[in-house]
Amino acid sequence: MGRQHIRNGIVSIVRQETSQDRHVPLHPELKAVLDPLPLDDLTFLVTAQSKPFSPAGFTNWFRDVPREAGLPNRASPHGLRKATRRRLAEAGCTPHEIMAISGHRSPAEVTRSTAEAGGKGFV
Numbered sequence: 345m346g347r348q349h350i351r352n353g354i355v356s357i358v359r360q361e362t363s364q365d366r367h368v369p370l371h372p373e374l375k376a377v378l379d380p381l382p383l384d385d386l387t388f389l390v391t392a393q394s395k396p397f398s399p400a401g402f403t404n405w406f407r408d409v410p411r412e413a414g415l416p417n418r419a420s421p422h423g424l425r426k427a428t429r430r431r432l433a434e435a436g437c438t439p440h441e442i443m444a445i446s447g448h449r450s451p452a453e454v455t456r457s458t459a460e461a462g463g464k465g466f467v
Contacts, residue, residue, distance in 0.1 A: 347383065355368045406419060406424075432445065433458035
């Protein structure tokens, strides 16, 4: 993902697993992190060799970083996506709003993964 995926404050991507288009508002805090990045790179996150990550390479990198920082060895991109769904539920998003962001096809999938929201949003 890079600047070419952001237009008028909306991040537009195609979800690899389902080939679905996703259009998500760019959060102001993420915008503040992205704005100072170089304008000439088409990818926000790159390898040590300044190349885009392959899907497997990104997963491996994502798992290595917490370990190198001395954090618990449980991090994965899937866990980050699940945490995002939980936080959206805690913020009061409906199952359909979360589905529109996550690309899930059924409310049951979203409800199952956001049960930890503890009564906030929906359970």
